[in-house]
Amino acid sequence: MFGISPSARLRPSPFFEATRAEGVTAFTTYNHMLMPTSYGHPEAEYWRLLNGVSQWDVAVERQVQLLGPDAGRLAQILCARDLSKCKVGQGKYVPLCNHAGSLINDPILLKLAEDRYWLSIADSNIWFWAGAIAAERGLDVEVSEPDASPMAVQGPKAEEVVAALFGDWVRGLKYFWFRETAIEGIPVAVARSGWSKQGGFEIYLLDGSQGTKLWNLVKEAGRPWDIGPGNPNFCERVESGLLSYGGDTDAQTNPFEVRMGAYVDLAVPDDVVGIKALRRIHAEGPKRHQLGVILEGETPTELGFLWHEIRQGNRKVGDMTNCVWSYRLKKNIGFALVGTDCQPGDAVEVVKDGQVLQGTLTALPFI
Amino acid sequence: MFGISPSARLRPSPFFEATRAEGVTAFTTYNHMLMPTSYGHPEAEYWRLLNGVSQWDVAVERQVQLLGPDAGRLAQILCARDLSKCKVGQGKYVPLCNHAGSLINDPILLKLAEDRYWLSIADSNIWFWAGAIAAERGLDVEVSEPDASPMAVQGPKAEEVVAALFGDWVRGLKYFWFRETAIEGIPVAVARSGWSKQGGFEIYLLDGSQGTKLWNLVKEAGRPWDIGPGNPNFCERVESGLLSYGGDTDAQTNPFEVRMGAYVDLAVPDDVVGIKALRRIHAEGPKRHQLGVILEGETPTELGFLWHEIRQGNRKVGDMTNCVWSYRLKKNIGFALVGTDCQPGDAVEVVKDGQVLQGTLTALPFI
Numbered sequence: 009m010f011g012i013s014p015s016a017r018l019r020p021s022p023f024f025e026a027t028r029a030e031g032v033t034a035f036t037t038y039n040h041m042l043m044p045t046s047y048g049h050p051e052a053e054y055w056r057l058l059n060g061v062s063q064w065d066v067a068v069e070r071q072v073q074l075l076g077p078d079a080g081r082l083a084q085i086l087c088a089r090d091l092s093k094c095k096v097g098q099g100k101y102v103p104l105c106n107h108a109g110s111l112i113n114d115p116i117l118l119k120l121a122e123d124r125y126w127l128s129i130a131d132s133n134i135w136f137w138a139g140a141i142a143a144e145r146g147l148d149v150e151v152s153e154p155d156a157s158p159m160a161v162q163g164p165k166a167e168e169v170v171a172a173l174f175g176d177w178v179r180g181l182k183y184f185w186f187r188e189t190a191i192e193g194i195p196v197a198v199a200r201s202g203w204s205k206q207g208g209f210e211i212y213l214l215d216g217s218q219g220t221k222l223w224n225l226v227k228e229a230g231r232p233w234d235i236g237p238g239n240p241n242f243c244e245r246v247e248s249g250l251l252s253y254g255g256d257t258d259a260q261t262n263p264f265e266v267r268m269g270a271y272v273d274l275a276v277p278d279d280v281v282g283i284k285a286l287r288r289i290h291a292e293g294p295k296r297h298q299l300g301v302i303l304e305g306e307t308p309t310e311l312g313f314l315w316h317e318i319r320q321g322n323r324k325v326g327d328m329t330n331c332v333w334s335y336r337l338k339k340n341i342g343f344a345l346v347g348t349d350c351q352p353g354d355a356v357e358v359v360k361d362g363q364v365l366q367g368t369l370t371a372l373p374f375i
Numbered sequence: 376m377f378g379i380s381p382s383a384r385l386r387p388s389p390f391f392e393a394t395r396a397e398g399v400t401a402f403t404t405y406n407h408m409l410m411p412t413s414y415g416h417p418e419a420e421y422w423r424l425l426n427g428v429s430q431w432d433v434a435v436e437r438q439v440q441l442l443g444p445d446a447g448r449l450a451q452i453l454c455a456r457d458l459s460k461c462k463v464g465q466g467k468y469v470p471l472c473n474h475a476g477s478l479i480n481d482p483i484l485l486k487l488a489e490d491r492y493w494l495s496i497a498d499s500n501i502w503f504w505a506g507a508i509a510a511e512r513g514l515d516v517e518v519s520e521p522d523a524s525p526m527a528v529q530g531p532k533a534e535e536v537v538a539a540l541f542g543d544w545v546r547g548l549k550y551f552w553f554r555e556t557a558i559e560g561i562p563v564a565v566a567r568s569g570w571s572k573q574g575g576f577e578i579y580l581l582d583g584s585q586g587t588k589l590w591n592l593v594k595e596a597g598r599p600w601d602i603g604p605g606n607p608n609f610c611e612r613v614e615s616g617l618l619s620y621g622g623d624t625d626a627q628t629n630p631f632e633v634r635m636g637a638y639v640d641l642a643v644p645d646d647v648v649g650i651k652a653l654r655r656i657h658a659e660g661p662k663r664h665q666l667g668v669i670l671e672g673e674t675p676t677e678l679g680f681l682w683h684e685i686r687q688g689n690r691k692v693g694d695m696t697n698c699v700w701s702y703r704l705k706k707n708i709g710f711a712l713v714g715t716d717c718q719p720g721d722a723v724e725v726v727k728d729g730q731v732l733q734g735t736l737t738a739l740p741f742i
Contacts, residue, residue: 010378010379010399010400010401010402010409011377011378011379011400011401011402011413012377012378012379012401012402012403012404013401013402013403013412013413013678014677014678014679014680015403015619015622015678015680016619016621016622016623016679016680016681016682016696016697017403017405017498017619017621017622018403018404018680019680020680020681024680032377033377033378034377034378034379034380035377035378035379035380036379036380036382036384036385037379037385037404038384040498040621042377042680045380046378046380106503106506106507106510107506107507107510108506112503131384131407132500132503133499133500133503133504134503135626136473136479136499136500136501136503136504137500137503137504137507139473139474139475140473140474140504140507140508140511140648141507141511143473143474144507144508144511144512145511152626153626252382252383252384254383254384254407255382255383255384256383259502259519259520281507281510310381311380311381311382312381312383313381313382313383313385313386313387313391313409314383314387315383329383330383
């Protein structure tokens, strides 16, 4: 592993000092911020998420705030999913596409008020893009970055912890719904969401000066359930089939290629960015789709920076966009972005680190 | 220093293997790629740049290509600087501003042909923004990322090295001008440019599969002048007063605040993004400006992730946006983004890592 040099281009999170106190050992960068990726015990951190409860600094999931009389109109213009029935307090997973129908982010949209929406984004700059479209269309809406920094509490025991801290009302929150509240004077929003399939919540810290205090409140509340630090878990997210925008996508990827077709409403108005291109792509049928790959061999792989070419015979048919050792399957697994003629069950070769590995395509999720 | 976890969201450069062979020890991330920041000998790398010639992997300076009949029109719409006299083969340093007149990047614009321009960008996503404006205005132009990866050769002996490799014609290149050529079958563009004040060139590799070969050609050519690896040098760029977009700027920074007023042409047409806001800001006078700070004390500081508050008396007057030990001044120095009532010569206090340090404001550059 290489070191990462400090720079003011890379902001620390409000939970930075708390995660240092927890013994963070590695970071990634995401939305020009640092996100913890390891506390030095990867397998234990994985099983904690699967069997217990894990506390994550995911402040890098930044918010793009749309505020003003035209906020709702802009939200719909930016999202290829119908928002007409979205209620205050509700969140929705939405594809953001450019005018050519290519995916440029896959945020959770949160409707805080009729004139205030947040896009809780993956790792790409949506402020410039959304601001440009709002201004070009002459809309009365401000696009900005609010003081809002999510912390995730994930795992089968997460609900116990969050209920112990905030009250039993959290048990009634539906998936992606949220409520604004406060804890010991710290303003927060509590949402049932998070980038795992193990269940849990995201607590949006709404006062960046109180990160350590909030971290420690959650940590204290979680002590009876043996809470510990973790982070979006590479192995669990791959096993669970969760997409990583920018990792599993390229500049030409459209939502239909990466299992997001269910979140595209082709009947949204014509002024939605990219919708005409998406209708055409849908009518023609996507050229690629996303499957899983299970590689032969029993030696855990190292994480890498690159995609790996997938071949059938001597022909490139696509790319393996991630590769990780599955603690449950005891195999190296990953996602395949391949031509639609490739199907689950097909044998493939994967070119990885100069070696040709044998693998089999499979449906997603793995588990 | 913390480790950086591998992820396909962070692409390696075409020179990645070459820099590993050179002994790279640390990286930063920039435009979702890895950029070397150290080869383990920071002071030696600094003096090599000052006195000799240094070879840098700056492939992270990505290109936003504007291609098509309306490329020139789009270039002018995006840039608050008059491009009407820009010739093929010429480059210009340009501020990119959003509709509110805030700086969103400070690229070198390269005019490759009447219908082909590149914006060689700093660390923010301009593809989405430029593509949105082109599409909203119905322009006939494609916005894309070409296969173009700069390597810099910097320092007083850089011209000798680049002339030895490409021929004496490079000595005639004017600042920011460039020429497309090839070396041993590798297509490149050679520009007189680079993010230092020590002089030199950037060689844009135009075939990403040949990074190691190009690296080694330059290394061989530089052997008589004792070339060695380096990177955009934090100390040299601060001493020289070079701006780091995103490091020294915030979401509200306008070009006049950070010594870029000379690159804004207020008379460009009204359809240039942000020009109306820039005229208003200029007429009102900017609220902040950029100066230097020299701190008291003789102990070299560590680089950090944060800005440091600058005070006069008990009042915050701005921020110190970087802080580095100057090998030439033998002081810790950095940039101040402060109210326009603050002037060179003023005594200030800087709050850094919980300590209050005494400092003096100064004009930029330091040297």
